[in-house]
Amino acid sequence: MIPGSDSIVAVLFGLMVALTAGGALLAVLSTRIIRSVSGLAVCCFGLAGLYCFLNSPFLALMEILIYIGAVCVTIVFGVMLSEPDEPAPSEKRGREWWWGGIALLVSVAVFWGVTRLSLHGPWPAPVAPETDGSVRAIGIALLTTYSLPFELISLVLLVAILGALVIARGGRRSE
Amino acid sequence: MNPRLFDQPGVYLALAAFLLAAGIYGLVRRRTLIGMLISGELIFSAAALNFMTLNRFVAPNPAIGQIFVLFLMGLAAAEVAIALSIIIAVYRNYRSIQPKELSELKG
Numbered sequence: 001m002i003p004g005s006d007s008i009v010a011v012l013f014g015l016m017v018a019l020t021a022g023g024a025l026l027a028v029l030s031t032r033i034i035r036s037v038s039g040l041a042v043c044c045f046g047l048a049g050l051y052c053f054l055n056s057p058f059l060a061l062m063e064i065l066i067y068i069g070a071v072c073v074t075i076v077f078g079v080m081l082s083e084p085d086e087p088a089p090s091e092k093r094g095r096e097w098w099w100g101g102i103a104l105l106v107s108v109a110v111f112w113g114v115t116r117l118s119l120h121g122p123w124p125a126p127v128a129p130e131t132d133g134s135v136r137a138i139g140i141a142l143l144t145t146y147s148l149p150f151e152l153i154s155l156v157l158l159v160a161i162l163g164a165l166v167i168a169r170g171g172r173r174s175e
Numbered sequence: 176m177n178p179r180l181f182d183q184p185g186v187y188l189a190l191a192a193f194l195l196a197a198g199i200y201g202l203v204r205r206r207t208l209i210g211m212l213i214s215g216e217l218i219f220s221a222a223a224l225n226f227m228t229l230n231r232f233v234a235p236n237p238a239i240g241q242i243f244v245l246f247l248m249g250l251a252a253a254e255v256a257i258a259l260s261i262i263i264a265v266y267r268n269y270r271s272i273q274p275k276e277l278s279e280l281k282g
Binding site for chain 1: 192210272
């Protein structure tokens with residue numbers, strides 16, 4: 001046991017929470033869309049750290065692999081193929097502030113309500129876990145109990161790839 | 176400071192609610208399709224974090240929540256692929272990806 005490891009772990013936890021929240025804010029509030037994608041990547045990195053704290057290093061690796069490695073990179077390609085920066089506000093300033101206020105009000109209400117529900121909710125008492133939740137347990141469950149959803153998700157991914165190809169090729173003209 | 180803060184579900188649940196609220200705000204405020212897509216990903220992440228928290232602290236079998244979150248990630252990846260191809264097709268036809276321009280079907 002390293003001396004002071006408790007405080008190191010607490011600092012790491014705080015860092016991961018701050019990365020997640022800050023990345024989400026950057027993703028939502030920045031005007032340049034490429035900064036928004038970077039914010040999403042930072043947010044996913046923080047989430048991967050939180051998954052480590054939640055006893056699941058396997059899902060932390062998957063989060064980095066799928067979200068940062070696949071989703072963010074794909075969105076960056078989409079950014080390069082189109083022209084996505086936020087347009088200058090064309091409406092009147094008053095209406096702009098009005099809609100911003102309504103959106104802020106709705107999201108603050110959602111945050112407050114869901115936090116209150118989840119902090120004061122009558123969660124059942126924790127029970128003794130049946131399995132240890134290791135990669136071995138996940139693999140056994142995927143190949144026995146959840147084999148049908150496992151096959152279905154592969155079918156969904158195949159159809160999504162084919163559909164993306166067909167839709168993105170459809171309107172291409174030789175100019 | 177409580178040293179065992181990461182062993183209680185409170186912080187994780189509040190953070191998931193924050194991600195959901197940020198995603199909803201972005202979905203309402205963004206004026207490009209890619210920005211709305213990113214906000215949708217934030218909402219997906221909020222759902223995944225909620226699943227993982229309850230899986231860790233309440234559920235009897237900690238493997239099930241991880242499998243569910245794995246499926247959720249697969250669905251999110253499929254959604255991003257489809258949505259980006261639609262965005263590229265829209266940009267090719269309209270030379271713009273603002274949702275305001277896509278009003279041809281308006282009654």
